[in-house]
Amino acid sequence: MKPIHTIDDVIDILQDIINESTNNKSPLGYFAALYQKVTIKVKEGIQNNYFDDNQRMEKLDIIFAKRYIEAYYNYQNNIPITSSWEKAFSIANKYWYIVLQHLLVGMNAHINLDLGIAAAEVSKGKDIQNLHSDFNKINDILSSLVNDVQDDLAKVYPFLKKILTWTKDVDDFLVDFSMELARNGAWDFAVELANTPTNNIENTIHKRDIKITEKADLVISPGFIPKLIFMIIRVSEIGTVTQKIKDLTD
Numbered sequence: 001m002k003p004i005h006t007i008d009d010v011i012d013i014l015q016d017i018i019n020e021s022t023n024n025k026s027p028l029g030y031f032a033a034l035y036q037k038v039t040i041k042v043k044e045g046i047q048n049n050y051f052d053d054n055q056r057m058e059k060l061d062i063i064f065a066k067r068y069i070e071a072y073y074n075y076q077n078n079i080p081i082t083s084s085w086e087k088a089f090s091i092a093n094k095y096w097y098i099v100l101q102h103l104l105v106g107m108n109a110h111i112n113l114d115l116g117i118a119a120a121e122v123s124k125g126k127d128i129q130n131l132h133s134d135f136n137k138i139n140d141i142l143s144s145l146v147n148d149v150q151d152d153l154a155k156v157y158p159f160l161k162k163i164l165t166w167t168k169d170v171d172d173f174l175v176d177f178s179m180e181l182a183r184n185g186a187w188d189f190a191v192e193l194a195n196t197p198t199n200n201i202e203n204t205i206h207k208r209d210i211k212i213t214e215k216a217d218l219v220i221s222p223g224f225i226p227k228l229i230f231m232i233i234r235v236s237e238i239g240t241v242t243q244k245i246k247d248l249t250d
Contacts, residue, residue, distance in 0.1 A: 001073045007043045007058050010065040011036060017072060018245060025241045028072070028092045030099055031106030033248035034145065039065060041141045051134045056122060060131075060138070064118035068110050082205075084109035084212040091220060098230050099244055104219045111142060112212045116189035117205060128194040135187055 002013055014036040021029025042061050044050075051057040071085040081089075088105040091097045115138075123131050189208055196204045 001069065004062055004066055004069070007039065007046070007061050010039050010062060010069070011043070013069055014039060014065075017069075018249065022242050022245055026092055027097070027099075027102045027241055027244075028089065029241070029245040030102045030248055031088070031110075032072075033245050034103055034106075035065075035068065035110070036249065038142060038145055041145065042138065045137070045141065051137055053134060056131070057134055057138070060118055060122040060134075063121050064110075064114060067114040067117065068106075071109075082109065082113060082209045084113050084209050084216060087213050087216045087220065097220070099248075101219050101230065105216045108212060108216050108219070111186055112189075112215065113205075113209055115186045116193055116208070119187070119190035120193035123190075123194055128191055131190075132187070135190070139186075 002009065002016075004010055004013065014032050017032040018029050018036065020026075021032060039061065042057065046054045046058055046061075068085075071081045072089075074081045075085065075089045088102075088109045091102065091105065119131055119135055120128065193201065193204055
């Protein structure tokens with residue numbers, strides 16, 4: 001894996017993952033494409049002095065991104081990773097999962113686990129409450145792009161949003177990615193981690209990881225009716241994996 005020192009390094013490595021996924025026709029490229037969009041938006045925010053502390057935000061972004069990038073490359077090399085990322089990557093070669101499911105399991109691991117870890121790490125030795133405003137701002141960016149993706153997918157499948165309202169568990173999962181949850185759930189975890197004694201941090205992360213992995217099951221195994229509906233959507237999906245990755249990067 002290439003060294004990561006700047007936000008541009010992050011964008012470049014995400015492009016490597018996108019290219020690799022495109023060449024391999026791998027659905028792992030869906031999340032990488034979305035995440036590159038997020039990172040570019042954060043970079044623009046830093047350049048425009050959007051955050052209270054732009055230098056700290058670049059550092060946070062790098063720590064945050066490294067968790068996904070390292071998980072990706074470790075998974076390729078059969079090196080153990082968090083169970084939530086293991087769950088997300090494990091569906092890559094299975095035909096019946098739709099684009100939205102691939103994106104959601106990736107966001108589940110990264111937002112609900114990694115973001116809190118990154119926030120606690122960037123605040124080491126300082127009061128984490130000083131980060132709260134910028135934490136909310138980065139979640140504004142995340143949630144706006146999540147909404148964009150839902151809208152893009154709804155154009156491809158006009159009935160998708162209606163279907164999601166019929167499948168309550170999955171719909172609740174989508175709601176979980178709203179700004180409110182990102183501000184509350186992920187932030188509460190960041191604060192908990194920041195106040196955890198060093199010798200108990202790994203255990204705290206492990207407990208959270210198990211909880212987040214269980215949440216992914218709502219998307220991967222949503223029950224018979226929503227699963228059947230998703231299968232119908234999957235069969236009607238237009239375009240190759242490569243084309244879908246390209247659509248997500250546009």
